Amino acid sequence: MGILVKNISKSYGKLTALSNISLDVKPSELYGLIGPDGAGKTTLFRILTTLMIADKGQATVAGYDVLKEYKSIRKSVGYMPGRFSLYQDLTVEENLNFFATIFGTTIEENYDLIKDIYVQIEPFKNRRAGKLSGGMKQKLALSCALIHKPKVLFLDEPTTGVDPVSRKEFWEMLKRLQQKGITILVSTPYMDEAALCDRIALIQGGKILEIDTPKAIVGHFPKPLYNIYATNMYGLITSMSHYEHTYSVFPFGEFVHYTDKREAMDVEEIKAYLVQQGLTNINIEATQPTIEDTFMELAK
Amino acid sequence: MIQKHNVIEVENLSKLFGDFAAVNQISFQVKAGEIFGFLGANGAGKTTAMKMLIGISSPTSGKATVAGFDVYREAESIKKNIGYMSQKFALYDDLTVKENITFFGGIYGLSKKQIEQKRCELVEELGLQEVTNSLVASLPLGWKQKLAFSVSLLHEPKIVFLDEPTGGVDPITRRQFWELIYKAAHNGTTIFVTTHYMDEAEYCDRVSIMVNGKIEALDTPKKLKEQYKTNTMNDVFLKLARG
Numbered sequence: 001m002g003i004l005v006k007n008i009s010k011s012y013g014k015l016t017a018l019s020n021i022s023l024d025v026k027p028s029e030l031y032g033l034i035g036p037d038g039a040g041k042t043t044l045f046r047i048l049t050t051l052m053i054a055d056k057g058q059a060t061v062a063g064y065d066v067l068k069e070y071k072s073i074r075k076s077v078g079y080m081p082g083r084f085s086l087y088q089d090l091t092v093e094e095n096l097n098f099f100a101t102i103f104g105t106t107i108e109e110n111y112d113l114i115k116d117i118y119v120q121i122e123p124f125k126n127r128r129a130g131k132l133s134g135g136m137k138q139k140l141a142l143s144c145a146l147i148h149k150p151k152v153l154f155l156d157e158p159t160t161g162v163d164p165v166s167r168k169e170f171w172e173m174l175k176r177l178q179q180k181g182i183t184i185l186v187s188t189p190y191m192d193e194a195a196l197c198d199r200i201a202l203i204q205g206g207k208i209l210e211i212d213t214p215k216a217i218v219g220h221f222p223k224p225l226y227n228i229y230a231t232n233m234y235g236l237i238t239s240m241s242h243y244e245h246t247y248s249v250f251p252f253g254e255f256v257h258y259t260d261k262r263e264a265m266d267v268e269e270i271k272a273y274l275v276q277q278g279l280t281n282i283n284i285e286a287t288q289p290t291i292e293d294t295f296m297e298l299a300k
Numbered sequence: 301m302i303q304k305h306n307v308i309e310v311e312n313l314s315k316l317f318g319d320f321a322a323v324n325q326i327s328f329q330v331k332a333g334e335i336f337g338f339l340g341a342n343g344a345g346k347t348t349a350m351k352m353l354i355g356i357s358s359p360t361s362g363k364a365t366v367a368g369f370d371v372y373r374e375a376e377s378i379k380k381n382i383g384y385m386s387q388k389f390a391l392y393d394d395l396t397v398k399e400n401i402t403f404f405g406g407i408y409g410l411s412k413k414q415i416e417q418k419r420c421e422l423v424e425e426l427g428l429q430e431v432t433n434s435l436v437a438s439l440p441l442g443w444k445q446k447l448a449f450s451v452s453l454l455h456e457p458k459i460v461f462l463d464e465p466t467g468g469v470d471p472i473t474r475r476q477f478w479e480l481i482y483k484a485a486h487n488g489t490t491i492f493v494t495t496h497y498m499d500e501a502e503y504c505d506r507v508s509i510m511v512n513g514k515i516e517a518l519d520t521p522k523k524l525k526e527q528y529k530t531n532t533m534n535d536v537f538l539k540l541a542r543g
Contacts, residue, residue: 036470037441134342161387161467163341163496164534165541189468190497192534204470233503234482250475253502253532254521292471299472 001027001062001151002183003048008057010043017043019206020057025185025199030178032197033187034295040206041187042082045156048185049079062151062183075103078145082156084137088130092121092140095129096147103148113180114143117173135166142173153177155186159193171196191292202295209298214291221289221297223247224265227255230279239277243270250296257293258284304331307459307490308353313362315348322348324513325362332458335481335491337501340510341541346494347463349510353492354461355379367458380408383452383460387467390448393437397428400436401451408455415454422450442473449480453489460484462493466500478503498534507533509540516540 003025010018018040025031033041046052048061050070058065064072086095096118100107111118121139124132129140138158145153155174159167171193178184186197194200195214202209202217210217230236236256240249247259267284274282308330315323323345330336340346351357353366355375364371367381391400401422405415423432426446436444445465452460462481466474478500485491493504501507501521508518517524517540521533528536 036473037468039470157468161342161464161496163344163541164498164537165341167496168538189470191471234479234486237479237482250472251478251503253499296471299470 002029003031003062003152003185004058004060005044005048006058008044008047008054008059010040010047010052010054016206018047018054021203021206021208022057023201023208023211025183027183028178028181030174030184030186030196030198032194032200033185033203034189034191034194034200034291035187035203036189038205039203041203042156043206045079045081045154045185045187049077049154050074075148076150077152077154078148078150079154080141080145080156080158082160084141086129086137086141086144089128091126091128092132093125095140096143099144100147105148107147110147110149113149113177114146116176117146118143134162138162138166138170142170146177150182152183152185155184157187157189159188159190167193191290191295194291200291202291202298204295204299209295217294218289218291221294223259225287225289225293226258226260226265226267227252227283227285227287228258228270228274229255229281229283230274231281232279235277235279236274239274239279243273245270248297248300250293252293255287257287257289304333306330307332307367308336308492309363309365310353311363313349313352313364314360315345315352315357316360321513323352323359326510326513326515328508328515328518330459330490330492332490333485333488334506335485335493335504337504337507338492338494338510339501339507339537340494344510344541345513346510350461350463350492350494353378354382354384380455381458383455383457384463385445385448385452385460385465386463387445387465388463391436391444391451394435396433396435397423397439397447398432400447401454404451405454410455418454422447422454426450440473442469442477445469446473446477446480449477453484457489459490459492462491464494464496466495466497474500498532498537501533501537509537511541 005021005023008018008021035041047054048059050066050073061073062076096107117139121136159170174184199213201211237251240246240256240258245261247261250257270284271282306329311327312325313323314321314325326349338346352359352371355371355378359371366378369377401419402415405418423429466477481491506520508515524536528539530536
């Protein structure tokens with residue numbers, strides 16, 4: 001009753017949006033589609049929510065075929081598109097009522113499911129949706145997507161442009177929904193959110209780079225990774241980019257993340273090189289790769 | 301080391317909408333060549349504060365100068381001396397790369413010769429030779445953002461304001477973008493930047509965090525982490541903004 005995607009392709013004219021994508025989302029799994037703008041995430045969402053037809057391949061959602069049984073899918077899924085798409089000139093309560101009615105239910109009937117989320121915006125239930133803050137809009141959109149008790153929930157970049165505090169709260173809500181048995185497919189460009197999913201698919205340029213648990217994906221990073229610190233970040237990046245043994249060098253918070261071309265890298269030699277380049281307070285130590293490191297390695 | 305002069309000075313700056321204080325008596329200074337991170341939750345007042353600093357919104361009270369010009373009386377001079385780019389608006393999608401550069405160069409009062417020279421430098425540096433005559437709409441988001449940043453520097457402003465410049469951009473391009481920022485700062489341009497990526501907060505020389513219209517913290521990332529006893533700026537942010 002999850003989601004099954006088999007060899008799906010979709011092009012817009014000359015542009016290939018999705019190229020032979022396959023994945024399966026298990027029932028009540030929290031599954032992340034991780035990739036930047038233009039990766040093809042929204043196209044996949046639109047195909048699975050039956051708003052668009054793929055050029056090739058098959059897909060089922062909650063056991064229903066996206067082509068033959070699209071009406072059943074529409075009754076069984078909740079979809080929160082990336083762009084805020086509620087009625088701006090209806091109030092919070094009117095929007096929720098509207099979506100409940102369309103699906104032949106009432107707010108009261110499924111209030112349990114949305115209670116945690118809806119109580120946070122209930123004080124503003126008479127405010128027009130267009131006048132809500134970003135965080136409140138997001139909570140209303142999620143409430144509307146849930147009000148008919150969907151089996152599968154599609155969330156297209158629900159946290160883009162949202163601050164870290166609201167993002168954290170949003171993911172806590174998703175975890176609670178998952179515990180209630182809802183299958184969730186969520187996309188995000190934030191790599192730190194990937195770690196919160198059961199499994200993730202890394203996607204770029206319409207192709208899947210890798211599918212696995214976040215922990216396993218990080219484990220696939222092919223080289224020893226080092227944090228390098230020096231006082232002058234710009235100088236450090238420039239120097240390391242020109243170093244003869246550099247395999248990759250990326251700014252990463254207060255450090256640069258560095259991998260070396262050689263089998264065994266020589267920490268002292270790099271230190272000496274950086275001193276010679278005029279850098280100070282140099283520190284080099286081994287570090288653990290993150291999903292973002294792995295993504296960048298795969299996307300190279 | 302010579303003490304660098306301030307290019308932004310803000311003292312008790314406020315903006316009221318009715319009786320709601322969107323910006324509530326904020327004070328800070330930014331030095332020449334500094335990368336200054338301006339952080340806060342959605343609705344904390346960042347955009348309102350930034351609009352006052354770039355001369356498109358008049359403060360209710362308080363003082364502020366940007367590049368030496370007063371935000372009340374010399375807003376037009378401010379606009380000529382700063383660069384600005386945001387995630388939402390940066391370039392015209394239905395003009396080509398070349399046309400966008402010519403257009404913005406013209407807006408900023410550069411001569412034809414200067415525009416020509418800047419265009420060659422910029423296209424060379426960003427490796428856009430193949431696409432100079434393509435519509436900006438056809439470029440990947442990451443290229444657009446790098447181009448937009450370079451265009452905001454065409455008139456060699458003292459300060460450039462970047463409003464969430466890297467939202468949604470892939471991780472590699474996001475880092476290339478920051479390398480452009482470092483380079484501009486290295487050449488003496490002051491960078492004033494907002495972001496929701498907390499690893500980018502670490503790239504800043506100093507960071508301020510706004511909560512409910514006030515600046516609740518302002519220091520180097522290192523000192524903020526020490527002060528709040530955490531290992532990451534993400535945790536500093538969560539501790540502060542959650543109240």
